[in-house]
Structures are given as structure tokens and as C-alpha cells.
Amino acid sequence: xxxxxxxxxxxxxxxxxxxxFNLTKRYWGWELVWLSYSTASSLAVTFIxxxxxxxxxxxxxxxxxxxxxxxxxxxxxHFMSIMFTFVSxxxxxxxxxxxxxxxxxxxxxxxxxxxGQTLYAVIYSFISTLIIGTIMALFFEINLADANFLSAxxxxxxxxxxxxxxxxxxxxxxxxxxxxxxQMTHIIQAAFLLxxxxxxxxxxxxxxxxxxxxxxxxxxxxxGIRAAIMDNAPxxxxxxxxxxxxxxxxxxxxxxxxxxxxxxxxxxRTGKLKRVG
Amino acid sequence: MNAQPEIRGKxxxxxxxxxxDITKIFHIHKQPLWRRVLRRPSTPNNNQRQPVTxxxxxxxxxxxxxxxxxxxxxxxxxxxLIRVISTLLIADTGTVTVFGLDHIKHEMDVKNMISRVSVxxxxxxxxxxxxxxxxxxxxxxxxxREAERKAYEILGRLGLDKSTYRQxxxxxxxxxxxxxxxxRAFLTSPILLLLDEPTTGLDPRSKREVRxxxxxxxxxxxxxxxxxxxxxxxxxxxxxxIAIMDKGTIVALDTPEGLKSRLPTNGYKPTLExxxxxxxxxxxxxxxxxxxxELHLN
Numbered sequence: 181x182x183x184x185x186x187x188x189x190x191x192x193x194x195x196x197x198x199x200x201f202n203l204t205k206r207y208w209g210w211e212l213v214w215l216s217y218s219t220a221s222s223l224a225v226t227f228i229x230x231x232x233x234x235x236x237x238x239x240x241x242x243x244x245x246x247x248x249x250x251x252x253x254x255x256x257x258h259f260m261s262i263m264f265t266f267v268s269x270x271x272x273x274x275x276x277x278x279x280x281x282x283x284x285x286x287x288x289x290x291x292x293x294x295x296g297q298t299l300y301a302v303i304y305s306f307i308s309t310l311i312i313g314t315i316m317a318l319f320f321e322i323n324l325a326d327a328n329f330l331s332a333x334x335x336x337x338x339x340x341x342x343x344x345x346x347x348x349x350x351x352x353x354x355x356x357x358x359x360x361x362x363q364m365t366h367i368i369q370a371a372f373l374l375x376x377x378x379x380x381x382x383x384x385x386x387x388x389x390x391x392x393x394x395x396x397x398x399x400x401x402x403x404g405i406r407a408a409i410m411d412n413a414p415x416x417x418x419x420x421x422x423x424x425x426x427x428x429x430x431x432x433x434x435x436x437x438x439x440x441x442x443x444x445x446x447x448x449r450t451g452k453l454k455r456v457g
Numbered sequence: 458m459n460a461q462p463e464i465r466g467k468x469x470x471x472x473x474x475x476x477x478d479i480t481k482i483f484h485i486h487k488q489p490l491w492r493r494v495l496r497r498p499s500t501p502n503n504n505q506r507q508p509v510t511x512x513x514x515x516x517x518x519x520x521x522x523x524x525x526x527x528x529x530x531x532x533x534x535x536x537x538l539i540r541v542i543s544t545l546l547i548a549d550t551g552t553v554t555v556f557g558l559d560h561i562k563h564e565m566d567v568k569n570m571i572s573r574v575s576v577x578x579x580x581x582x583x584x585x586x587x588x589x590x591x592x593x594x595x596x597x598x599x600x601x602r603e604a605e606r607k608a609y610e611i612l613g614r615l616g617l618d619k620s621t622y623r624q625x626x627x628x629x630x631x632x633x634x635x636x637x638x639x640x641r642a643f644l645t646s647p648i649l650l651l652l653d654e655p656t657t658g659l660d661p662r663s664k665r666e667v668r669x670x671x672x673x674x675x676x677x678x679x680x681x682x683x684x685x686x687x688x689x690x691x692x693x694x695x696x697x698x699i700a701i702m703d704k705g706t707i708v709a710l711d712t713p714e715g716l717k718s719r720l721p722t723n724g725y726k727p728t729l730e731x732x733x734x735x736x737x738x739x740x741x742x743x744x745x746x747x748x749x750x751e752l753h754l755n
Binding site for chain 2: 198207278279281284288448450451453
């Protein structure tokens with residue numbers, strides 16, 4: 181690829197980043213609503229730890245440990261789920277706005293399109309998670325003195341790659357099912373929430389659900405980040421979490437982009453790019 | 458745009474667009490998915506798919522610099538034809554060649570050459586005209602600064618007030634939105650412009666402004682234009698040649714004068730509308746009363 185072609189494609193990717201930033205800016209009222217809702221949800225879940233002794237009547241519970249466990253769960257889930265939503269709704273957004281035909285007839289390679297959408301997803305998710313984390317720090321006494329942030333960041337990045345691949349797969353649904361595809365992606369998201377050990381260890385799940393947990397990238401992200409933040413696990417210990425994530429990413433990303441191309445071809449053949457749904 | 462020099466080199470071809478034997482048939486479910494699933498397999502007509510021929514062996518050529526009109530009643534296949542040419546639909550048979558390039562094999566190159574304005578202005582309604590135009594221009598590789606300069610120029614040329622440039626599109630009238638859609642198409646300097654009922658819903662003054670701009674684009678920017686419209690006067694004034702479609706088939710193709718000369722004078726000079734009525738056998742009816750069949754896409 182020549183430098184001119186690369187610049188051209190970077191500019192095209194930036195088109196999606198800038199457009200999404202403008203949409204966030206214009207929908208600021210909704211952004212505020214969702215941020216408030218997400219903050220309240222995170223606080224509500226984390227307060228469960230504060231009330232654990234009172235609810236169970238047991239005094240031996242390590243409330244600080246439990247609080248941090250739930251807090252990390254809510255924050256990581258917020259980051260991963262928002263990112264997944266942004267990627268999986270790449271087509272659904274266009275349908276809602278009525279711009280699907282305009283965007284898909286532009287001379288943009290689909291991977292360039294998806295990179296732009298994904299880049300904004302990561303930036304947006306990171307900033308909103310940071311805001312919620314800051315607010316939560318005002319409510320709970322959190323000791324992060326022993327946290328290894330570098331290890332946590334590496335796991336988060338590796339996890340993002342694999343989840344983006346699955347998100348691209350999910351984004352096919354609104355392409356194939358104009359009217360109900362977007363709702364179908366929420367089912368995938370709900371399945372991740374159930375099996376990945378966001379608020380509890382996966383060992384409490386029935387055996388068959390535990391198998392599903394082992395193929396969910398969110399499980400490895402949660403385990404890895406909890407180990408890094410709560411147990412000060414060094415970077416050298418992160419291999420057990422990062423490797424499965426990278427393997428999943430190496431499979432899901434290229435397959436997701438390929439499958440998206442096939443689905444787009446099918447939609448063009450059957451006339452499903454109509455701006456309905 | 459990086460691909461532009463190569464594409465520009467192909468403009469020497471006499472034909473800007475060759476549509477050859479295009480057929481598009483949709484298979485429409487008579488009933489939505491849930492009803493098909495719930496019904497017993499033995500139920501008569503269960504899951505039956507009804508073929509609807511939207512475009513039937515359409516063939517024509519458009520010369521470089523020509524304004525080519527496609528007329529036809531609602532549901533006659535005009536928009537489907539434009540969707541096929543603009544790579545949004547894959548035809549069942551036939552080929553489309555844009556400045557010598559097959560639009561499937563050279564999809565990206567062809568996409569770089571064309572722009573489309575549809576009857577519904579497709580915009581991010583919360584974004585301003587300027588934000589929408591910058592987004593569109595960047596998709597075609599135009600830098601933000603250059604796009605902004607051109608956007609101001611074109612929007613001003615189309616008579617849009619400067620105060621509207623940064624207000625959400627949803628606060629603008631349908632006519633103003635359509636002007637922005639036309640500005641967006643012009644921003645990327647297309648050499649083949651597909652206009653699908655671009656003046657529908659515009660007031661007479663706006664219609665004239667758009668027509669003037671279309672002609673200017675053809676004359677100054679060497680663009681070739683394919684336009685569909687229900688406005689017979691517009692087609693008569695603008696188009697060098699006109700194809701009339703009915704039920705997916707091109708039933709006539711000639712210059713406006715050539716089409717009109719097909720009818721007997723009977724004491725007065727036939728209009729294009731008379732020709733349209735004669736060839737399609739339909740009366741011009743309101744869009745709401747004659748729609749395409751409902752597609753159950755799920």
C-alpha cells in the first residue's frame with residue numbers, strides 16, 4: 181500500500197470517528213441520561229458488597245475485597261458492553277438514521293469502515309468508564325496501592341481485540357434482519373453478562389454454562405484485570421489470560437470481517453440494504 | 458482522491474454508462490416470518506415466495522456529458538435500476554459498465570466516480586449540514602479543510618442561508634434538506650451523477666435552482682447525469698434523451714421531441730405527459746395509493 185493510499189484510508193476511517201463524535205455531541209442529552217443510568221447501575225451493584233454482612237448476618241466477610249471485586253466487574257462490563265454495542269450496531273445506526281445506502285455506496289473498504297467505528301468505540305468506552313470509575317471512587321474506599329495497571333491495560337487491550345471480532349459478527353444480524361437484527365445483538369450481550377463472571381466467579385455456574393464461560397473473552401478480561409488490580413499480578417503472569425484472548429481475536433477478527441463481506445453481498449443480492457428497520 | 462487520475466483517464470470512452478440486459482427479481486414472502494414459522498408445514502401456501510420482477514432486461518447507453526431521464530409510474534423499477542447502477546443491489550442478469558469499468562469487478566473505482574441523490578434525503582438528522590457534508594466528503598477522500606471550503610461555496614450557490622449551516626438537519630424543511638443532499642453529491646465531484654427524483658417535494662423556485670445547478674454541473678464539470686423524475690416538464694427541459702419504464706421494462710427510449718412525435722397531433726401538440734400516459738397505460742396517481750408491494754425482509 182502506498183503512502184497516499186494509506187493516507188486516503190486513514191482519512192476515511194477518521195470520517196467515522198469524527199461523525200460519531202459529532203453524533204455524541206448532538207445527542208448530549210441522551211449521553212447524560214445513559215451515563216447517569218450506568219453510574220447508578222454500577223453503584224447499585226457495588227453497594228451489594230457494602231450490605232453483604234448485614235444481609236447474610238455474617239461478620240467475617242471481607243467487604244473491601246468484595247467491593248473492589250464488584251466495582252471492577254461493573255467497570256469492565258461497562259467498557260466491554262459499550263464497545264460491543266458500538267461495533268455490533270455499526271449497521272443498525274445507519275438503518276435508524278436512514279443513511280445505510282449512502283454509507284455503503286461510498287468507496288470505502290469495509291475494514292476501513294469498521295476500523296473507524298471501532299476506534300471511536302474504544303475511545304468512547306474508555307472515557308465513559310473513566311468518568312463512572314471516578315464517581316464511584318467518591319462513594320467507596322478503594323485501595324489501589326498494590327494494583328498493577330500495566331498488566332490490567334494489556335489484558336484490556338487483548339480482550340478488546342477479540343470482543344471487537346465477535347462484535348463484527350454480531351453486526352451482521354442487523355444487515356440480514358433489518359427489522360429485528362439490532363435486538364438480536366442484545367441477546368449476545370446478555371449471554372456474555374450471564375456466563376462471564378461479571379459479578380460472581382464462573383465456578384458457581386452450572387457445568388454447561390461454565391463451558392460457555394471458557395470461550396467468552398470477557399471471562400479472561402475479568403479474571404486478568406482482577407488478578408492485576410486486586411492481587412498485583414505482574415505482566416509475566418498475564419500470559420494465561422492474554423493468550424486465549426489473542427487466539428480468540430486472531431480467529432474472530434478476520435472471520436468477522438470476512439463474514440460481514442459475505443453478508444453484505446447477500447444483502448445486496450436480496451435487496452436488504454433498504455433503509456427500513 | 459488517489460484513484461481519481463486513473464479513472465479520469467477512462468473518460469475518453471464515448472459511453473459514460475452502459476446498462477446491458479439488467480434484470481432484478483425480488484422474492485417476496487407473502488407473510489412475515491413469525492406467521493410462516495407458526496403455521497403448520499402442511500398449510501397451503503406456507504412459506505410461498507412470490508417473485509416480483511422489478512427490472513426486466515433493461516438495456517441502454519448514456520453518452521458522456523448527457524442528461525438521461527428515466528420516467529415511469531411508481532413501482533416501475535426506476536429506483537431499483539438506480540440502486541443496481543450505484544452498486545447497492547446485485548442484478549440477477551446483465552452488466553453495468555461505468556466509463557469502461559464493470560461495476561462489480563471494479564466496485565471501488567466505480568463508486569469513486571458516482572454519486573447519488575435519492576428521493577429521501579439520507580442524512581444524520583441531528584447533525585448539521587456542514588457536519589453531514591464533511592462526513593460525506595471524507596468518505597470520498599476529500600480533506601476536511603477542502604471539503605469545508607467547497608461546502609460553503611456549494612451551499613451558498615444553492616441559496617441556503619448561512620445561519621442554517623450549523624443547525625441540525627431535522628430543523629430544516631424538506632426542500633432545504635434536499636438541497637443539502639444535492640450539495641453533498643456535488644462535493645465529491647462525481648463524473649456520473651444518479652438523481653432519483655431529486656426535486657420531489659421542492660417548491661418551484663427550488664426546483665429551478667436545482668435544475669440550473671444540474672445543467673451547470675454537466676456543462677462546467679463534464680458530468681454525466683441520470684435522472685428519474687415524475688415531473689414531465691422537468692424531464693422535457695433537462696433531458697437529452699428519455700427512457701420510459703413500465704412494470705420493469707423500458708417501453709420507449711428517445712429524445713423528448715422524438716417521444717412526442719410518436720403521438721398523433723389531433724389539433725394540439727402532444728406533451729411528454731401524453732406520451733407517458735399512452736405508453737404506461739396508467740394514470741398519474743398519488744404515491745400513497747400506488748406503492749411497491751410490502752417486503753417482509755425478515
